[in-house]
Amino acid sequence: MNSTLRTSTEDGVLTVVFDNPPVNALGATTMRELRDLLTGLESDDSVKVVVFESANPEFFLAHVDIAVLDQREELEALAASAPEGVNVFQAVGEQIRHQPQVTIVKLAGKARGGGAELVAAADLAFAAEETAGLGQVEALMGITPGGGGTQYLRERVGRHRALELVLAGELVDARTAAAYGWINRAVPAAELDEHVRRVARNIASLAAGVIAAAKKALPPTEFGAGLVAENDAWASLVTRPAAQALLSGALAAGAQTVEGERDLEGLMRGIAHS
Template sequence: MPQSYSTLHVTVADGVAEIVLDNPPVNVISAMLMKDLTSVLGELRDDSSVKVIVFSSANPEFFLAHVDMHILDDEDLFNELVAATPRGVNVFQAVGELLRNQPQPIIVKLAGKARGGGAEFVAAADMVFAATETAGLGQIESLMGIVPAGGGTQYLLERVGRNRALEIVLTGDLYDATTAAAYGWVNRAVPAAELDKFVARVARNIAGLADNVALRAKEILAPARPLEGYEREQTAWAGLIADPIALALMGRALEHGAQTPEGEADLEQLMRSVTR
């Protein structure tokens, strides 16, 4: 049985590992959440009883908000994560690599919003089922004066194509589940009232397959590892993140309610308001 974690709740039953993300108030991607994800996926990697992994959120409004704008406040832990990052990727891209290279298929049950690094997490998963009425996805980084740096640009190229990837990255808009499904960003939109039952059925059916079928299928359909794309992404992000404009935008966003439930409800409008 998996150990206890600060930002996750983990249960394993009948071949399905359910991981509930729980980092109040809005599930930002903090250094501790990244550490917990690394630990739990490492623990499950060699657990032969686990056939499929399902991620969901303890907060119905927010799956993963985005990377914590205060992530460097815990400098020691962040530096620990950086030191353990595999060659060829940055610390944020390493999270997506964890999901994409986990032996077990990974399903995201998306009931609420996922932006920035949260949207990258969703796109790194193997399958995503989103609540039609309540789910939302957005790469909001352009409104912060930066670009995605957690693999998102490469995942979008793979999932939706270059033209739609440019649209998503440059508009910074929040996309509803129906549009995201039409674009190929998620597998399908499912009525919110049916989402739990639908995902449980998919996970149960995968877990019920003959031993190793799910693992072999993920091996055969292995995702690309676009190291040149990751490097381009990192270089572009690094050139923008230290710019006083980006730092000022994020500072003003925090002053106006970013990373609070009220501010994150319409983060796109909040960010556009602080750029004026």
């Protein structure tokens, strides 16, 4: 089985490239491979920084695979290893948020749904001004975010903007995402690679103990009951006929194809109004 991740290490920086054609849908295999990779890194003192990027310049992680619930065997295995109180989707973000290394997202293209949740889970995120986009598209699919997005957004952008992003279902450009606080900074696309490389190398070259001390002084928020409430909200909707009709209709209309994902919001609104 081909891996959906490619990795390389240089000067204490591990680069993780998502490579799951055609649009990097976040399926159970990718979640498992990411879990295994990050678990192995927990005791690896040689890696100081982890950079996430995509092999596809258009799509970082499109969103969770719409057919992921059909991947029952792998989902059950992921559920068995997930921490108590979180679902398999939340476990991805929570592992990233608690990783001892500094985690950085380099966002050149689009990240929606679970992909946008992963962006928010990382310690730092930088996006290309001209080409990047972020969106919580779940409401257009008849559900709500179920991978930590509600909690991460509330912390990053505030409740009023989080409600806007969750319910309006619009794709947000990099400058707006930076202004809201969803990402650290929007930079010109031509400068994105070098900017992330410089930040990652500068952090990786810090004196021993500095990263650990900083992360201890700035620990991730423990959302606890918020994650349980988010899962309950998502689970109450995902099996309803309305959501199932929207999800199956999305696949039939071209979701998870390159053309369909370029304007997924328009595609979903077309299904809802048909």
